[in-house]
Each structure stands twice: as C-alpha cells, then as structure tokens.
Amino acid sequence: MKNKIIDIVVIGGGIQGAGVAQAAAAAGYQVTLLEQSSLAAGSSSKSSKLIHGGLRYLENLDIKLVRESLHERELLLKNAPELVHRIPFHIPVYHRTSRKPWLIRTGLSLYTILAGLSQSVRFRSLPENEWAQLDGLKTDGLKKVFQYWDAQTDDRKLTEAVMHSAKEMGAEFLCPTTFMKGEKNETGYKIHYKTGDKTNQLQARVVINAAGPWALSVAKQFTPELPVIAVENIQGAHIELPGLLEKGCYYLEVPEDKRAVFAMPWHDKTLFGTTENQYTGDPAKVSPLQQELDYLLQTYQFYFPERRAEILDAWAGIRVLPTANGSSFKRSRETHLVTDSEERPTAVSIFGGKLTVYRATAEQLMRVIQKSLPQKTAKADTRNLKLS
Ligand SMILES: Cc1cc2nc3c(=O)[nH]c(=O)nc-3n(C[C@H](O)[C@H](O)[C@H](O)COP(=O)(O)OP(=O)(O)OC[C@H]3O[C@@H](n4cnc5c(N)ncnc54)[C@H](O)[C@@H]3O)c2cc1C
Secondary structure, three states: OOOOEEEEEEEOOOHHHHHHHHHHHHOOOOEEEEOOOOOOOOHHHOOOOEEOOOHHHHHHOOHHHHHHHHHHHHHHHHHOOOOEEEEEEEEEEEOOOOOOHHHHHHHHHHHHHHOOOOHHHOOEEOOHHHHHHOOOOOOOOEEEEEEEEEEEEOHHHHHHHHHHHHHHOOOEEEOOOEEEEEEEOOOOEEEEEEEOOEEEEEEEEEEEEOOHHHHHHHHHOEEOOOOOOOEEEEEEEEEEEEOOOOOOEEEEEOOOOOOEEEEEEEOOEEEEEOOOEEOOOOHHHOOOOHHHHHHHHHHHHHHOOOOOOOOOEEEEEEEEEEOOOOOHHHOOOOEEEEEOOOOOOOEEEEEEOOOOOHHHHHHHHHHHHHHHOOOOOOOOOOOOOOOO
C-alpha cells in the first residue's frame, strides 16, 4: 500500500466525507476515505435528523440554500425511500408568538413555490376542532396552527447508506484510521495516517478535508497549512423524552429568545432540540450543558404541559458556522469550499453545511477538483443512485 497513488483521499467519515466518496467513485475515480472513529461518529449522528428546505432560512433571505435543500429533499425521498420519509410539521401561533400568521403564511407560500408547487407539500391552516388532537399541545392563547410537510431521516443510517453506495462503486474505507499529516508535493499530497499502532502513507492527487468540527485542526496538520476561513464550533443539544408524538413534528418559538426549536417523533419517543452555544473544546468530548437541558425542558413543558417531562437521554453535536458577532441562530448555514489554489486545486476543505445538501455539495466539489484529475469515465450519476 506504501506510496500508492490514489486520485482522491477524503479525511472524515461524516455525511460530507461519505458524500464526496460516493460522488468521486460515481465519477470513476479511485477514492480512499479515512475515518478515525466510526462512520457518522461526529455531527452526522447528532443532528435534528431533518431533511428539509429550512423554512426559517427564508427570514434571512437564504433563497438559494432553501431552493437547493428542497430540491435535494425531493431527490432523497425518491432515492432513499427506506431512509427518508415525509412528515407533517405543525406551527402553532399564539397571541404572544412574535412571527404573525401573515408572515408564516407568506413564508409557507414561498416555501411551497420553491418546492415546485408539488401537491404533496402544500400547507394548510388546521381547523380549530383538530387542535385538541395535537399530542397535548397547549391550546391556551392559540390563534392558529399551520401544517406543512418536510422530511425526516436517521442521519447515521443515511451516512452509512451513502458510504455503502460509494464502496459498491469501488471506494476504499479505512476505519478506524486517523489522518496524521499531509505534505504537498508535485503529484498532490503525501498523506500519513495511523491504523492501530501502524503508521502508513498514501500519495493523493487531491485531498478533501471533510473533518467537520475538526476541519480547522486538520488544516493545520498540512505542510504548508491548508487555507481556512473564519469559522467557529457551535454546539447544539437535544433531549429525548417519553411518549411518541403521533401527529408529527412541531416547530415552536422559544418564549424568551424567539429562537425556533423542534419537537419530533423519534423511535417511539420525543426528540426535542436544539440550542446554540460556542464550543472550543475537543469535538469528540462535546456534551449538553446543564443550562441547555433546563432551557429545552422548560420550553417543552411550556408547549406540552400535560406530557411527561422527563429527560431519558441527551446529547450534543457541533455545527461549523462562519464567525460573526451576534446570535449564531441567524448565521448562514451555507457550505464553504476552501481550496489551496484557484487554478489547480489539490486540497479542498469543507466548512459548514447541512446534512440535507450533502449530495449537491459533493457534486459542486467534484466540479472544483475536476481540472486537477485525469479524465475518467463516469460509472453513475448520484442524482439517480438508490440508497438503502
Ligand atoms: C444540533 C445540530 C442539528 C442539526 N440538524 C440538522 C438537520 O436537521 N438537518 C440538516 O440537514 N442538517 C442538520 N445539521 C447539520 C449537519 O448535522 C451537519 O452539517 C453535518 O452532519 C456535518 O457533517 P460533516 O461530515 O461535515 O461532519 P461530521 O459528521 O462531524 O464528520 C467529520 C468526521 O471527521 C472525522 N475526523 C476528524 N478528524 C479526523 C482525522 N484526523 N482522521 C480521520 N477522521 C477524522 C470525525 O471522526 C468525524 O466522523 C445539524 C447540526 C447540528 C450540530
């Protein structure tokens, strides 16, 4: 294996790394993915598990991201029916809700248009006589309930399915294998990695840093260091509570700070999240803070006063967001691809992004690195590849 030349070496087996491995293998390239722990061990198993357009991004006028996400949602519903399913969402509007019914109606109308006006995603206002059936949702002060449709998945299983698809097309998966350092040379990068006690090397034409919350530190392990952008790690916690939400998901406004949180059915239980707090520690050690547990539990109790408010489990994941002042809630969820060269990129770092758009990101990345790779005959198009 020593000094073997691989077209593309990917560092990180989250959804982004798996997505790139799949797109590279589909395009006919030899690709090796290095994962230090297990597939989806990082953020890709700690998300809210929604395959969605991101209704609230419309408030920030992130139209491009919403349109792309809605498009990817439809592809996933088509290609991964066992893993991604439509689910109804409910937005209750109370007297004290800051987002008024006309604003939500406008947002949902735009969302439906961006989704291509498909009949299956139309929204409606729920008649008052149906409110009592909404899983014990507080009806005191309730003015309106909107219902629309998005999708849910199992993020870990989705990542595994994408990697499985990549392996079927010849991708190599080394795990547990830790990337140690990379050195620029004439062919691309020499990659040093460790499997158990053994250190080994690979020669890559192109290297992809898909290390998610570790991406900044991985960039520093290269000589010369890979260029980066200003990003920070923001942790987000979820809690699991007893009892299934029979009617689907709830999109709720936290009374104190007006952030949006979700209540979702999850394996016969209720999943509730999320939060946003800056995190500067080791990404492998992120865990929910007491203040996050209190914040989530109080909000849950506020909206579902009759349900059992007992935390059965809690966990946190990390978002990579552009550094900026003010609330992280309002920061862009766009994906940033940062290359070592504009003319002939041989290293690309992926910062930020969404589970939902992993395929589109990988497709875009392949376009970026195409000019640095030999011509190959494509084996498949990821837009049509089935995932199971
Ligand atoms: C709380 C929360 C909720 C979210 N909800 C949603 C949602 O509902 N819908 C949605 O679309 N998106 C959501 N997201 C965003 C989504 O989860 C992330 O964008 C996505 O999972 C990031 O994937 P990734 O592959 O970049 O990172 P990760 O999944 O973290 O993968 C990085 C991998 O790199 C590996 N690695 C690191 N260093 C090395 C090394 N030296 N050698 C080898 N391997 C290494 C790690 O072990 C890890 O497995 C959410 C994110 C959070 C935090």
